[in-house]
Amino acid sequence: AAPPKPEGQWAESAQRYYRMEGVYMGALENRNGFVPIRQPGSKWYLSEEDLPSGSPPIGTRYLAGWGYLLSRDLVHVLARTSAQWHLGAVQSAGEEQSGRSGEDGAEFRNSPTRNHTGPPYPQAPAWYRALPWEDVLVGTLLQQHGAMLQSHRGFSPAWRPCPEYTIVHHLDVDAPALMEALAAQEASGLWNIKWVQCTSGWHAAGSYEQWKRWRESLAGVEPI
Known part of the structure; x- marks a missing residue:
């Protein structure tokens, strides 16, 4: 469901002067985009096996995770996308435990379980499981949905x-x-x-x- 719209005189004034949708604002620390750190001693270490060079979302620009601003509509985009992928994983795991799953087990899958009557869930891309950082994930997901990041000096x-x-x-x-x-x-x-x-x-x-x-x-x- 779409996020509720602000109501009242204040909301009308705010919407006239301020952006109320599509806001993704923070600090762009890496202007060349995401690059995995290959030094094993780093707490951000990511091996070539975990995420091969040239794979998405390498090069994706994102705002630093220690503080950024999101409008409500973009929060809904993130929540909806991750919920679909995670629900697909949970259902796949449930199939495996009940003996109905193939070799994929708890992997993300395109098809829902037999008991699910809704539309198929999209398959989560490989990088979704490889990235342990919320800021790179947020930047990647939002830009896939057409959101524009804004680097603010504040x-x-x-x-x-x-x-x-x-x-x-x-x-x-x-x-x-x-x-x-x-x-x-x-x-x-x-x-x-x-x-x-x-x-x-x-x-x-x-x-x-x-x-x-x-x-x-x-x-x-x-x-x-």
């Missing part, structure tokens, strides 16, 4: 500074040390009028490589 990655127009900042490993101080600066209104310090690292503001080296020099931090 969404600030961990290696960038925090100016007064910041909407969301990714603290990453700095969260335990800086969360309380940043919350106080936001509550006082200071963050609304000036830049604030939002990293404890020695890296230059805006340098991903320096930030990464600093991050991985910390004890007990898993490499990325």
Whole structure:
């Protein structure tokens, strides 16, 4: 079912001045799109066997998962698509347990179970099972449905500074040390009028490589 439309005078005014549909906004960290990390020591490691080079969704552009904005209609797109695929997997698994399944077992399948009277479920592509990250999945699914991503400067990655127009900042490993101080600066209104310090690292503001080296020099931090 389609998401309900806002009602009332406020909703009419908001719809006149703001986009209420098709909103996918956040930080585009990887401008060349998704590239699997092949270093085994990385927590984001993905082997060639898991996702071969050149396979989709490699190259797909997506917004970073630590913070992005979705309009309700796109949330429904994601929920509907994933529900179809997951329901297909559950039904296939049920067939296997009852002795009615073929070799596919719990794999995603095109055909529904014998007890299902609705339309066939679409088969989930191979990359859906290979990707462990919600942000790449979200970007891929939305762009397959024609959604356009919008990179907004107010969404600030961990290696960038925090100016007064910041909407969301990714603290990453700095969260335990800086969360309380940043919350106080936001509550006082200071963050609304000036830049604030939002990293404890020695890296230059805006340098991903320096930030990464600093991050991985910390004890007990898993490499990325």
